[in-house]
Amino acid sequence: MKFLIFSEDGSNICGIATKLRDNGEVYGVTIEGEESKCLQYGLKEVYALKGRPMGDNCFKALNKIDLTNFDRIFISSSPLGRDIAGMIASSIRSIVITEAFDFHLEGENIRTKRFFFGGKTILEEESSAKVITVQPGSFEPEKVDGNTPVTMADLEVSSITLDQEVEKERSGTDIESAPILVSIGRGIGKKEAIDQIMPLVEAVHGELSGSRPVCLDYKWLTEERQVGLSGKKVKPRVYIALGISGQIQHIAGMRGSKTVIAVNKDKDAPIFQECDYGIVGDLFQVVPKLVSALKQ
Amino acid sequence: MAINIVVLIKQIVDIDQLKTDPNSGEPLIQNIPLRIENLSKNSIEAAVQLKEKNGGKVTGIIFGTEKANSAMKEAYAMGVDEGFIITGYKGNNPAYTASIISNKIKELGNVDCVILGNQSADSYTGLLPGLLSTELNMNLLGNAVSISEEGGRFKIKRVLDEKDEIISAEKPCVISVTQEINQPRLPPVLQIMAAGRKPINASAAGAGNFETPKIVSNIAPKSDRKRQLFEDMDKGVAEVAKAIRGEMK
Ligand SMILES: Cc1cc2nc3c(=O)[nH]c(=O)nc-3n(C[C@H](O)[C@H](O)[C@H](O)COP(=O)(O)OP(=O)(O)OC[C@H]3O[C@@H](n4cnc5c(N)ncnc54)[C@H](O)[C@@H]3O)c2cc1C
Ligand SMILES: Nc1ncnc2c1ncn2[C@@H]1O[C@H](COP(=O)(O)O)[C@@H](O)[C@H]1O
Numbered sequence: 001m002k003f004l005i006f007s008e009d010g011s012n013i014c015g016i017a018t019k020l021r022d023n024g025e026v027y028g029v030t031i032e033g034e035e036s037k038c039l040q041y042g043l044k045e046v047y048a049l050k051g052r053p054m055g056d057n058c059f060k061a062l063n064k065i066d067l068t069n070f071d072r073i074f075i076s077s078s079p080l081g082r083d084i085a086g087m088i089a090s091s092i093r094s095i096v097i098t099e100a101f102d103f104h105l106e107g108e109n110i111r112t113k114r115f116f117f118g119g120k121t122i123l124e125e126e127s128s129a130k131v132i133t134v135q136p137g138s139f140e141p142e143k144v145d146g147n148t149p150v151t152m153a154d155l156e157v158s159s160i161t162l163d164q165e166v167e168k169e170r171s172g173t174d175i176e177s178a179p180i181l182v183s184i185g186r187g188i189g190k191k192e193a194i195d196q197i198m199p200l201v202e203a204v205h206g207e208l209s210g211s212r213p214v215c216l217d218y219k220w221l222t223e224e225r226q227v228g229l230s231g232k233k234v235k236p237r238v239y240i241a242l243g244i245s246g247q248i249q250h251i252a253g254m255r256g257s258k259t260v261i262a263v264n265k266d267k268d269a270p271i272f273q274e275c276d277y278g279i280v281g282d283l284f285q286v287v288p289k290l291v292s293a294l295k296q
Numbered sequence: 297m298a299i300n301i302v303v304l305i306k307q308i309v310d311i312d313q314l315k316t317d318p319n320s321g322e323p324l325i326q327n328i329p330l331r332i333e334n335l336s337k338n339s340i341e342a343a344v345q346l347k348e349k350n351g352g353k354v355t356g357i358i359f360g361t362e363k364a365n366s367a368m369k370e371a372y373a374m375g376v377d378e379g380f381i382i383t384g385y386k387g388n389n390p391a392y393t394a395s396i397i398s399n400k401i402k403e404l405g406n407v408d409c410v411i412l413g414n415q416s417a418d419s420y421t422g423l424l425p426g427l428l429s430t431e432l433n434m435n436l437l438g439n440a441v442s443i444s445e446e447g448g449r450f451k452i453k454r455v456l457d458e459k460d461e462i463i464s465a466e467k468p469c470v471i472s473v474t475q476e477i478n479q480p481r482l483p484p485v486l487q488i489m490a491a492g493r494k495p496i497n498a499s500a501a502g503a504g505n506f507e508t509p510k511i512v513s514n515i516a517p518k519s520d521r522k523r524q525l526f527e528d529m530d531k532g533v534a535e536v537a538k539a540i541r542g543e544m545k
Binding site: 054055056059077078079080082083084085086087088089090091093094095096097098099111112114115116117118120121122123124125126127128129133159160161162163164165166167168179180204205216217223224229230237238240248255258259260261267272273274275276277278279280281285286289290293294296 | 309311314316321323390391394414415417418419420421422423424425426427428429430431435436437438439451454455456457458459460461462463464465466476507508509510511512513514515516517519521522523524525526527529530532533534535536537539540541543544
């Protein structure tokens with residue numbers, strides 16, 4: 001079988017390639033500058049696209065590589081990836097499975113798992129899907145010997161123009177690899193309250209993460225720290241949820257944690273259904289007590 | 297410029313009220329009320345704001361069932377001018393949905409932009425923006441947190457992992473929005489009453505020959521959490537500190 005993997009982030013190609021490489025020839029497509037990240041994972045060839053990537057011109061470039069040549073096309077899920085997946089879906093009349101976090105090839109078919117009903121259920125499907133979007137971080141990348149050759153290809157000029165670009169402040173943290181996460185929700189009330197949480201983060205040698213409103217609406221934390229269905233999927237040894245109600249879209253991102261601790265002043269908060277230890281109370285009273293208990 | 301806007305509205309079961317069977321994990325869908333999908337509401341709000349600013353018309357399309365009237369009335373109350381319900385929706389099948397909706401949009405003609413959610417809150421598919429842009433041959437401006445129009449060009453701001461971008465394209469455009477774009481309005485009572493009297497156009501979807509995946513299972517993931525709840529703060533803190541210390545070794 002022949003597989004194609006697309007991601008604008010070269011590192012997202014590695015895990016999917018690792019999963020696929022024993023089943024056939026795997027080709028990768030990424031953006032110029034990203035290709036170096038995925039050359040040690042047993043891919044047959046990597047195409048690096050030169051130019052400013054938008055949905056339309058990436059789709060055209062993929063068509064030039066000739067999508068009909070491949071048995072299956074995997075796209076790492078991202079805003080760009082999903083736009084392209086939709087475009088491909090309309091050009092090759094096939095079932096498309098989106099947001100898969102696990103899959104198995106079953107002869108001519110593929111078995112996939114994804115969340116459904118906003119994260120309340122896991123939907124397992126079997127289909128002949130030719131296009132599958134995959135959640136980043138779903139498969140562990142493993143290197144192999146040898147180096148993948150790179151082919152450069154040009155992106156056409158997009159009909160979308162970039163008028164302005166604002167680089168974002170990035171702390172370069174990687175909450176997915178932190179052994180302990182202290183995660184904050186709307187319950188902390190204001191950005192300044194983070195100062196009161198930091199002693200706990202330090203006491204557990206952990207990292208700070210947060211719910212979607214904290215990272216996206218209020219921007220108290222940067223987006224790379226968002227946990228959830230539309231954020232990072234984390235599996236720390238300990239996940240400490242402070243002032244997070246535990247909506248299903250949040251749970252979907254931290255379900256893999258080993259031990260979950262929740263602090264919430266509402267006894268009926270849904271997070272208490274998804275925790276190992278729950279303390280009902282004001283987080284601003286609980287956190288200092290916990291810090292001093294840990295220091296003893 | 298007065299803008300001819302189409303907004304796509306999905307009706308879903310209220311997933312916030314949805315429970316799963318504690319034993320089998322099956323979703324208990326019976327008797328769960330229907331409501332407008334989250335991102336569709338953001339889309340309506342974005343469409344109505346765009347019309348309020350530039351003039352024009354907002355046309356709502358629901359590919360749904362006979363039960364979609366309530367959703368369209370709510371959309372009217374929020375400011376949608378005319379609504380089309382296409383019945384025959386049987387479930388999540390993006391390719392089929394896109395073909396039904398794009399046929400309707402072509403039939404309407406003269407559309408400047410199609411506004412829809414970037415990923416619906418229940419199925420979380422996110423394919424319709426790309427599908428529709430190809431099928432309607434419109435430029436795709438994806439994941440907007442703000443939309444404006446100037447001289448026949450649409451401009452959006454979008455938030456990516458590493459940067460924020462302002463991008464623009466010539467009309468007609470498909471514009472997908474994220475939930476951060478706005479806070480959907482709660483329409484006043486008078487508007488809701490007026491909306492109830494407004495006619496809704498209805499038609500049935502033509503059959504489509506689209507394969508669907510076979511569902512192996514659709515159940516809640518198992519949770520083996522201990523669920524030890526402490527209302528006594530000091531006792532809770534002691535237990536939690538012990539558990540954390542155990543994991544820090
Ligand atoms: C398509 C879609 C995708 C989404 N993706 C994500 C995602 O990836 N991640 C995510 O997190 N959300 C996501 N959401 C949003 C999600 O539905 C919830 O809105 C969000 O998780 C709520 O965040 P929160 O728990 O911080 O806030 P709230 O729900 O407002 O909860 C705040 C909690 O703090 C408690 N509290 C208040 N004060 C205190 C105090 N002093 N001490 C202790 N407790 C206190 C309250 O009792 C409450 O339970 C998504 C939604 C949709 C529709
Ligand atoms: N059946 C439908 N009828 C009308 N609009 C829909 C339908 N399904 C999806 N949409 C729109 O498309 C957006 C993205 O949906 P999806 O691509 O299915 O995740 C939703 O937020 C809606 O705006």
